[in-house]
Amino acid sequence: MIESILRATLLGLQLGVTFALVAAGLTLIFGMMDVINFAHGALYMLGGYFGYTIATQFGSFWAALVLAPIIVGVLGAAMEKFTLRPLYGRNPLYHILLTYGLAVMIQGVVLEVWGASSQQIPRPGQFTGSITVGPVTYPTYWLFVLVVSTVILTVIWYAIENSNLGILMRASAHDTEMVNALGIDVSKVFTGVFVFGAALAALAGVLLGATRSVNPGMGAGIIIEAFVIVVIGGLGSFKGAVYAALLIGLVTAYGALVAPTLTELFLFVLMAVVLLVRPSGLFGATEAA
Amino acid sequence: MSRSNTEADGNHSVDSDHRLIIDGINTFYGDSHVLFDVSLSVDDGEIVALVGRNGVGKTTTIRSIMGLTPPRSGTIRKDGDEITGLEPHKIRARGISWVPEERRVFGGLTVHENLRLAAHSASEDQSDRFEAIYERFERLDERRKQKAGTLSGGEQQMLAIARSLLGPETDVLLLDEPSEGLAPQIVEDVKDIIRELNDDGVTILLVEQNAEMALGLAERAYVLEKGRVVHRSDANELLTDRSAMEEYLGVH
Numbered sequence: 001m002i003e004s005i006l007r008a009t010l011l012g013l014q015l016g017v018t019f020a021l022v023a024a025g026l027t028l029i030f031g032m033m034d035v036i037n038f039a040h041g042a043l044y045m046l047g048g049y050f051g052y053t054i055a056t057q058f059g060s061f062w063a064a065l066v067l068a069p070i071i072v073g074v075l076g077a078a079m080e081k082f083t084l085r086p087l088y089g090r091n092p093l094y095h096i097l098l099t100y101g102l103a104v105m106i107q108g109v110v111l112e113v114w115g116a117s118s119q120q121i122p123r124p125g126q127f128t129g130s131i132t133v134g135p136v137t138y139p140t141y142w143l144f145v146l147v148v149s150t151v152i153l154t155v156i157w158y159a160i161e162n163s164n165l166g167i168l169m170r171a172s173a174h175d176t177e178m179v180n181a182l183g184i185d186v187s188k189v190f191t192g193v194f195v196f197g198a199a200l201a202a203l204a205g206v207l208l209g210a211t212r213s214v215n216p217g218m219g220a221g222i223i224i225e226a227f228v229i230v231v232i233g234g235l236g237s238f239k240g241a242v243y244a245a246l247l248i249g250l251v252t253a254y255g256a257l258v259a260p261t262l263t264e265l266f267l268f269v270l271m272a273v274v275l276l277v278r279p280s281g282l283f284g285a286t287e288a289a
Numbered sequence: 290m291s292r293s294n295t296e297a298d299g300n301h302s303v304d305s306d307h308r309l310i311i312d313g314i315n316t317f318y319g320d321s322h323v324l325f326d327v328s329l330s331v332d333d334g335e336i337v338a339l340v341g342r343n344g345v346g347k348t349t350t351i352r353s354i355m356g357l358t359p360p361r362s363g364t365i366r367k368d369g370d371e372i373t374g375l376e377p378h379k380i381r382a383r384g385i386s387w388v389p390e391e392r393r394v395f396g397g398l399t400v401h402e403n404l405r406l407a408a409h410s411a412s413e414d415q416s417d418r419f420e421a422i423y424e425r426f427e428r429l430d431e432r433r434k435q436k437a438g439t440l441s442g443g444e445q446q447m448l449a450i451a452r453s454l455l456g457p458e459t460d461v462l463l464l465d466e467p468s469e470g471l472a473p474q475i476v477e478d479v480k481d482i483i484r485e486l487n488d489d490g491v492t493i494l495l496v497e498q499n500a501e502m503a504l505g506l507a508e509r510a511y512v513l514e515k516g517r518v519v520h521r522s523d524a525n526e527l528l529t530d531r532s533a534m535e536e537y538l539g540v541h
Contacts, residue, residue, distance in 0.1 A: 164409055167402045171395045178393045181355055183381035183410030183456045 006136045008253040014142045014211075016249025017149035021204035022222055023229040023241040024156065025197020031173035031236025033190055035084060036092060038099040040201055041223030042106035047072050047202025048209035048218060049114050052121050061124035061210070068206050069199035076198025080191050088190075103219065110216050121209040145207050152203070153242055160238055169193065173236045225252075228267050232274045234284030243282060306332045307366075308461055308492045309354070309385075314363030314373075316346075316353045323349045324360065325516045331461070336483070336493045338507035338524055340500040340538060346516040347496040348390055351463045354494075355387045356380045367461065378410065384460040386453035388467060390496075392445045394452070396438025400429050403437050403448055407455035415455060422451045425485075443475035450482060461492045468499045480506060500538045504528040512537045 026040045050071050051064035058064075079102065087094045127141040160166035172179045172186060180186045205218070212218070229248050233240025251270055255263035274281065309331040316324040324346050331337045339347050352358040354365055359374040366372065367383055381387075395403050404422065408415040423430035426447045432440065437448055446467055453462060464483065468476045476499075483506055487493055497503035504510055504524040512520035512527070520527070520537055527533055534540040 164405060167398060167406050168409060171398060171403075171406050174395050174397060175393055177357060177377070178389065178395070179406070180377040181357065181381060181387045181389075182407050182452065183378050184406075185376070185378045 003135045004257055005254075006134075007138065008257045009250065010136075010138055010142055010146070012250035012253030013246065014146045014149075014249070015252055016246035017146060017153060018204045018208050019222075019225055019229055019249055020153055020242045020245035021149055021200045021207075023226045023233070023245050024153070024238055025194075025200045026226050027230045027233065027236055027241040028169065028173075028193050028238060029197050030230065032169065032176065032186075032193055033084070033088060034092065035088075035095045036099070037197075038096060038223065039079070039102040039106065040099075040197070040226065041219035041221070042103040043072050043076060043198045043219075044201040044205040044222050045110060045214075045216070045219035046075065046106060047205025048121070048214040049110055049119075049205075050202070051206035051209050052114075052119050052214045055121050061122065064121065065203070065206050069202040072202035072205075073195045073199035077191060077195045079198075080194040084194070085187065085190075103223075107216055107219060114216075116216055118213040118215040119209075120213050121206060123210045139211075141211065145211065149204075149207065152200075157238065157242070224264070225267065228271050232271055232281055234281030237281070237283035240281055240283030308333045308335075308368060309494065310364075310366045311350070311354065312364045312366070314350075314353055314360035314365065316349050316358055316360045318349075318358065323516050324353065326363070327353075327513070327516070327518055328363075329511050329518060329521070331492055331494050333492055334487070334490060335509065336487050336495060336507045338500075338503035338510040339494060339496045339513060340498075340503055340510060341513035342537075342539060343498060345513040347513055348465055349516075350513070351387065351465050351494070351496055354380075354463060355385065381410065382457050384458055385463065386456075386459040386461070387463045388446075388449045388453050388465060390465040390469065392442075392449040394437040394440070394445050394448050396436065398437055399434050400437055400440070400448060401433040403452055404429075404455055407452040410456045412457075418455060422454060425482075426451050442470050443472070443478065446471065446475075446479060447482070450479075450486075454486075459491060461494070462486065463494050463496075465496045466498060467495070468497060468502050476502060500534070500540060501528070 022040070022044050026037060029035055029037050047068045050068040054067050055061050055064040083098055083102065084095070087098060123141050127144045130137050130139045131143065160169060168179065168184065168189060172189060176186055225248060229241055229244040232247065233244035247270070248267060251266050252263050255266045278284070307330050311327060311329050313326045313328050314324055315322065315326060327346070327350055329337070329339070339350060341347055349358060353360045356375050356377040356379070364371055364373050367385060372380055372383060395406065398406065404419065408419070428444050429447055429451055432444065437445065440448065453459060467479050467483070471479065480502065483493060483495070495503050495507060504527055507524040510522060510524040510527050511518050514537060520533060
């Protein structure tokens with residue numbers, strides 16, 4: 001019993017930090033541009049597939065981990081510049097239609113190129129084994145994912161709190177027009193944030209592609225978790241997304257322990273409870289910026 | 290135009306004294322026509338007041354100049370160069386700075402972070418100017434690490450003005466309702482700051498609901514009514530013209 005709880009805890013944390021990587025981009029993009037990006041899950045999926053191809057073709061997980069986010073980042077830049085940019089400031093329904101359409105298109109391309117079957121990214125040689133701590137045996141790869149993601153999230157967190165760019169992002173989430181009038185070209189910042197968010201999603205796609213699988217449904221699957229996280233954390237709040245992602249990761253892992261078929265239900269119940277208590281999420285609009 | 294003043298109408302002149310010339314602009318919010326052929330000019334080193342009742346287009350005039358709501362027709366020139374329809378950040382780079390209605394400081398950022406953000410777009414190091422700002426605005430110096438959202442209205446107004454002075458050199462300041470919601474004593478402080486900035490050579494276009502305050506500071510004044518300039522004169526002249534004050538501004 002204790003053993004499975006401990007194991008589920010580590011699984012939950014590992015899932016949580018990777019969910020946070022996906023949700024970070026979603027919430028930052030919403031915070032700055034007021035765009036609800038339904039294609040974000042598709043970018044995560046592309047990360048997984050590019051990662052799979054690079055890892056199997058070049059035989060290097062590490063190349064996949066570095067290159068897949070770069071490729072998806074470039075695609076994200078094109079997507080922002082050519083499709084989203086003309087729609088800024090319009091009714092959010094346009095963004096939803098556009099990004100949903102992009103998600104469907106990307107899924108179609110993925111089915112065409114990689115087929116419908118599930119794949120798995122081979123884990124790096126160093127992390128194929130497992131480690132026994134007390135009564136529990138963990139795959140070392142879980143620990144690797146946990147450490148890598150935590151380091152990345154910590155760096156982003158620190159940068160958002162302290163760097164000029166972080167100040168700019170927090171201010172833009174609050175009042176884009178004012179930031180623009182202070183002499184800052186916000187459209188460049190938008191592109192930067194979008195690319196960054198896309199690359200983080202792709203990174204998560206590679207990391208999870210070696211534990212879960214890489215499949216054409218993974219994008220549509222993760223977008224639900226990511227939206228739940230963003231809503232619980234408070235739209236636009238990075239801090240909120242990280243806390244909420246850990247919460248969701250743990251609920252998913254413990255839920256699988258108790259009632260595997262009901263985990264998605266648990267997520268929505270959790271979201272409903274949080275929204276009843278704090279309608280703007282854990283770190284939503286009440287805390288400006 | 291029901292009244293004209295004695296000095297030359299600068300709208301079509303290329304006189305180099307004109308810092309800012311707005312010539313016949315028409316501005317819309319969606320389909321609603323807000324400004325009708327508005328023309329005004331602000332000379333180098335002047336304080337010009339733009340007054341009028343609520344909802345006559347004063348803020349829209351400022352937003353048109355700043356590029357936030359670009360006019361559909363007409364031109365806006367700064368130091369002779371046309372800036373009509375440029376993006377706000379490009380207009381800021383040309384030395385025009387905006388202190389918006391309701392101040393719009395970034396409440397979740399500290400005082401110092403608000404100022405760092407404003408300095409962000411400057412090409413050169415601004416550490417000297419930070420110190421000059423903190424010397425001028427002592428209250429902000431004491432509150433550097435405090436979140437701007439927790440400042441008093443007067444302090445937020447000081448921060449909004451301080452913020453407009455960092456970044457690219459400011460030579461024209463667009464002030465929108467700086468006295469709004471402030472206690473009379475604080476309004477006096479704001480007036481002192483506006484005078485000091487003007488003495489330092491900053492040209493100021495002052496939009497105010499509080500006409501007496503604005504006319505007390507300004508050399509010249511324009512009155513807007515239903516999106517049109519209906520009067521322009523020396524500020525003092527308007528202030529002592531009881532019938533005009535009553536007709537245009539509802540001041541008895």
